[in-house]
Each structure stands twice: as structure tokens, then as C-alpha cells.
Amino acid sequence: MAANRVASMVVRMQCKLDAAEKEGKDLTALDEINEFNMDEYFALQNHKTLAVAEGVLTLDEGMTVYSYMGEAGPEKVNKQSLAVRIVLTKLLAEFMGIKA
Numbered sequence: 012m013a014a015n016r017v018a019s020m021v022v023r024m025q026c027k028l029d030a031a032e033k034e035g036k037d038l039t040a041l042d043e044i045n046e047f048n049m050d051e052y053f054a055l056q057n058h059k060t061l062a063v064a065e066g067v068l069t070l071d072e073g074m075t076v077y078s079y080m081g082e083a084g085p086e087k088v089n090k091q092s093l094a095v096r097i098v099l100t101k102l103l104a105e106f107m108g109i110k111a
Contacts, residue, residue: 058106
């Protein structure tokens with residue numbers, strides 16, 4: 012079974028954030044810009060579904076994204092860790108063809 016790239020991305024991002032905090036960096040702005048509104052939430056849900064259907068994400072990776080997002084809107088995703096929200100934001104940007 013292939014490794015879950017989404018879960019691996021979250022672990023790597025958490026390590027980067029932990030290192031930044033140890034260096035005394037203020038992550039407040041990063042935390043604020045990685046909150047999802049309803050439009051972004053639905054865009055990610057739709058793009059995630061298409062990515063699984065097209066084989067861009069595995070079913071396991073799609074289910075990981077789904078588990079972070081929940082069903083009812085951005086409330087659950089916005090309660091996730093900063094690492095999860097950054098990864099979800101990066102995935103949405105990638106799905107939409109936006110280069111960081």
C-alpha cells in the first residue's frame with residue numbers, strides 16, 4: 012500500500028511549524044490567513060472529489076482530506092491544527108492551478 016501523501020505532508024508541515032516556534036517566530040498571521048470560508052470549503056470538497064476520481068489523489072488520501080474537513084462547512088476544518096489547514100490550503104491552490 013502506498014504512503015498517504017496528505018498525512019505525510021501534515022507531519023512535515025508540523026515539524027516546520029514546531030521549528031519556527033522554537034526560533035520564536037510569530038505564526039499569528041499565518042494562522043489567520045489559513046482559515047477557510049464557505050466558498051473555499053466547497054471548492055476544496057469539489058476539487059478533492061475530482062482529484063480522487065481522476066486518480067490525482069488515492070482514495071485513502073481523499074478520505075484523509077475528508078476527515079479533516081467534515082461535512083457541515085468550514086467550522087470543523089478551521090478547528091484543525093495550523094499544519095492541517097496549511098496543507099489543505101496548499102492542496103486547494105494546487106487543484107486550482109495556483110502556483111505558490
